[in-house]
Amino acid sequence: MLIEWTEAFNLGVERMDATHREFVVQLNALAEAPDASLLSGLDSFIDHTVEHFGQEERWMQRTSFPPLHCHAEEHEGVLRIMREVRGFVQSGRIDLGRILVRELAPWFSNHAATMDAMLAHFLKENGIDPDTLPQQDA
Numbered sequence: 001m002l003i004e005w006t007e008a009f010n011l012g013v014e015r016m017d018a019t020h021r022e023f024v025v026q027l028n029a030l031a032e033a034p035d036a037s038l039l040s041g042l043d044s045f046i047d048h049t050v051e052h053f054g055q056e057e058r059w060m061q062r063t064s065f066p067p068l069h070c071h072a073e074e075h076e077g078v079l080r081i082m083r084e085v086r087g088f089v090q091s092g093r094i095d096l097g098r099i100l101v102r103e104l105a106p107w108f109s110n111h112a113a114t115m116d117a118m119l120a121h122f123l124k125e126n127g128i129d130p131d132t133l134p135q136q137d138a
């Protein structure tokens, strides 16, 4: 298994933790995927990550979370790399896809422990349940 779910990943915001569990499950599945299904696996993983990051960014916008830009920029950078590598995998560079998958594990551990943890702390401290935030801009 590439990355094991540990107690430390639970940040106490239910919706965020559920999304992160899906992220870990999908990343592990990707690590086990045969070469022939790496590209399609990457596509669904990228779709899930777009939702995952978009959800956090929406919460940050709706709550005027101070370090919004820093956090969103890191999301953007990771998604850019994922899409770039996806293009390489499509042209046959499976090896680069494997490196991406492997490197996403330590990236996630670090991102969850820092940026996501700060956001979770902010939401809890202010008594905000993200499920009650408006889905659309007013």
Ligand SMILES: [Fe+2]
Binding pocket: 020, 052, 056, 116
């Ligand atoms: Fe996250």
Ligand SMILES: [Fe+2]
Binding pocket: 053, 056, 071, 075, 111, 115, 116
């Ligand atoms: Fe994040």
